[in-house]
Amino acid sequence: MSLRAIKPQHETRTRILDVAEELFMQHGFEGASMRMLTAKASVNLAAVNYHFGSKHALIEAVFRRRLDPMNVARIAALDKLEAEAPGRVPAPEGIIRAFIGPGLRMIEDARGGGRNFIRLLGRTYTEPAKSIRALIGHLYAPAMERYKAAFERALPQMPREELVWRIHFMFGTLAYTLAATDTVQLIAGCKPEDRYDARLLEERLAAFLTAGLNAPLKNTIRKAA
Amino acid sequence: MSLRAIKPQHETRTRILDVAEELFMQHGFEGASMRMLTAKASVNLAAVNYHFGSKHALIEAVFRRRLDPMNVARIAALDKLEAEAPGRVPAPEGIIRAFIGPGLRMIEDARGGGRNFIRLLGRTYTEPAKSIRALIGHLYAPAMERYKAAFERALPQMPREELVWRIHFMFGTLAYTLAATDTVQLIAGCKPEDRYDARLLEERLAAFLTAGLNAPLKNTIRKAA
DNA sequence: CTATCTTTCAAACGATCGTTTGAATCCCGG
DNA sequence: CCGGGATTCAAACGATCGTTTGAAAGATAG
Numbered sequence: 001m002s003l004r005a006i007k008p009q010h011e012t013r014t015r016i017l018d019v020a021e022e023l024f025m026q027h028g029f030e031g032a033s034m035r036m037l038t039a040k041a042s043v044n045l046a047a048v049n050y051h052f053g054s055k056h057a058l059i060e061a062v063f064r065r066r067l068d069p070m071n072v073a074r075i076a077a078l079d080k081l082e083a084e085a086p087g088r089v090p091a092p093e094g095i096i097r098a099f100i101g102p103g104l105r106m107i108e109d110a111r112g113g114g115r116n117f118i119r120l121l122g123r124t125y126t127e128p129a130k131s132i133r134a135l136i137g138h139l140y141a142p143a144m145e146r147y148k149a150a151f152e153r154a155l156p157q158m159p160r161e162e163l164v165w166r167i168h169f170m171f172g173t174l175a176y177t178l179a180a181t182d183t184v185q186l187i188a189g190c191k192p193e194d195r196y197d198a199r200l201l202e203e204r205l206a207a208f209l210t211a212g213l214n215a216p217l218k219n220t221i222r223k224a225a
Numbered sequence: 226m227s228l229r230a231i232k233p234q235h236e237t238r239t240r241i242l243d244v245a246e247e248l249f250m251q252h253g254f255e256g257a258s259m260r261m262l263t264a265k266a267s268v269n270l271a272a273v274n275y276h277f278g279s280k281h282a283l284i285e286a287v288f289r290r291r292l293d294p295m296n297v298a299r300i301a302a303l304d305k306l307e308a309e310a311p312g313r314v315p316a317p318e319g320i321i322r323a324f325i326g327p328g329l330r331m332i333e334d335a336r337g338g339g340r341n342f343i344r345l346l347g348r349t350y351t352e353p354a355k356s357i358r359a360l361i362g363h364l365y366a367p368a369m370e371r372y373k374a375a376f377e378r379a380l381p382q383m384p385r386e387e388l389v390w391r392i393h394f395m396f397g398t399l400a401y402t403l404a405a406t407d408t409v410q411l412i413a414g415c416k417p418e419d420r421y422d423a424r425l426l427e428e429r430l431a432a433f434l435t436a437g438l439n440a441p442l443k444n445t446i447r448k449a450a
Numbered sequence: 451c452t453a454t455c456t457t458t459c460a461a462a463c464g465a466t467c468g469t470t471t472g473a474a475t476c477c478c479g480g
Numbered sequence: 481c482c483g484g485g486a487t488t489c490a491a492a493c494g495a496t497c498g499t500t501t502g503a504a505a506g507a508t509a510g
Binding site: 025026027028030031122123125126127128129162165166168169171172173174175176177179180203204205207208209210211212213214215216217218 | 250251252253255256347348350351352353354387390391393394396397398399400401402404405428429430432433434435436437438439440441442443
């Protein structure tokens with residue numbers, strides 16, 4: 001009673017979470033039914049409601065399990081970056097790499113289900129259901145605030161409003177890159193073999209995003225801000 | 226019988242399409258049911274199956290109605306750009322503006338439902354259902370080929386694989402920008418008042434994307450290609 | 451072993467889904 | 481005015497949805 005949480009305590013819970021991650025990614029939140037979910041996880045139909053309470057609570061649990069550690073890692077990466085050169089302001093590229101690193105590294109974890117989650121996360125930014133978007137926003141808030149402040153220090157000459165938009169653009173590029181699995185093939189007409197080479201993808205993304213963030217300010221933009 | 230297609234011929238059809246556009250955007254394809262759809266359109270429940278055949282066919286019709294003219298406009302913009310300076314290769318920024326222009330202009334059409342569609346389109350790039358992604362890909366294919374070729378001519382020194390990725394990044398930025406309505410506020414902590422000022426948004430996007438597309442090629446990237 | 455709490459199970463709940471049906475109604479050329 | 485194809489209508493179809501229930505099975509402590 002005192003400490004029974006040691007070994008395979010919640011095998012049912014984690015098996016449900018793993019399968020939910022995969023099926024939500026494949027079919028969406030509404031498209032993945034409790035019956036196909038519990039069947040694939042080899043648990044009883046009532047298990048989800050018993051362990052999580054409802055389908056919505058399960059969705060929430062799926063996000064919390066991965067998103068919290070990921071954003072902790074992001075903040076840690078930024079802390080480390082700032083600690084490396086005390087008193088100096090980190091360059092935009094370093095901040096960008098600190099942010100996209102944890103996400104990209106998770107995509108290499110195919111066995112552990114990390115890749116499923118990353119793709120699920122990417123398409124959830126544009127999820128129709130408001131409650132889910134609100135949850136994502138809430139879970140992201142702490143890390144987001146830290147990074148926004150870091151970018152503001154790194155680019156003091158940029159109008160705040162323009163910076164917000166460029167952060168938004170960077171978010172979109174990252175989300176879409178992680179979520180859109182087959183659209184690359186659509187453009188290229190072929191399947192890139194290195195799609196899951198996180199290191200190479202990080203180089204490509206960092207180059208693109210850094211250049212975009214540092215794009216020259218035209219008069220029209222400067223005037224509007 | 227010969228020509229009865231003149232005035233309000235298919236008022237029911239278009240009313241269904243308009244409402245479908247709005248509800249699919251708000252609740253997703255599965256979340257928007259035929260009953261709430263037909264109720265909001267003030268038509269009978271059976272009207273959708275009568276006029277379109279099925280829900281899936283309705284989804285297809287919603288996309289075809291807007292996407293075909295939009296991509297025609299995109300190709301026309303590229304044709305015009307190339308005609309302005311015969312024999313010369315258009316600059317990347319011009320190509321980018323030709324591509325994002327038609328989409329952004331549609332976002333200003335709030336009354337005609339264009340804004341609804343653009344937001345719907347943006348989140349459909351990451352739609353779980355394979356059949357819908359395939360449809361989008363098919364409708365995009367002609368314009369995509371033209372623009373890919375234009376970028377290749379404009380950036381002959383860039384490795385093909387890197388170019389494909391950067392086009393992919395640009396696609397993501399555009400899609401996410403159009404689709405994510407409140408995520409910006411969620412992240413930025415403020416609401417940009419000029420969200421639907423298409424002209425200003427085009428300036429911001431063009432600056433960001435042009436810089437990203439022209440980002441310097443590092444050795445790691447050059448070596449991989 | 452017995453008693454107690456946790457977990458699993460089969461079965462069913464009411465609600466809603468997309469679709470179909472057949473009759474009623476509208477529209478229009480003759 | 482009448483006849484026939486196009487359209488609308490109310491009603492119901494079977495299927496599936498998320499959730500609940502109460503009993504059966506497992507685990508744990510005394």
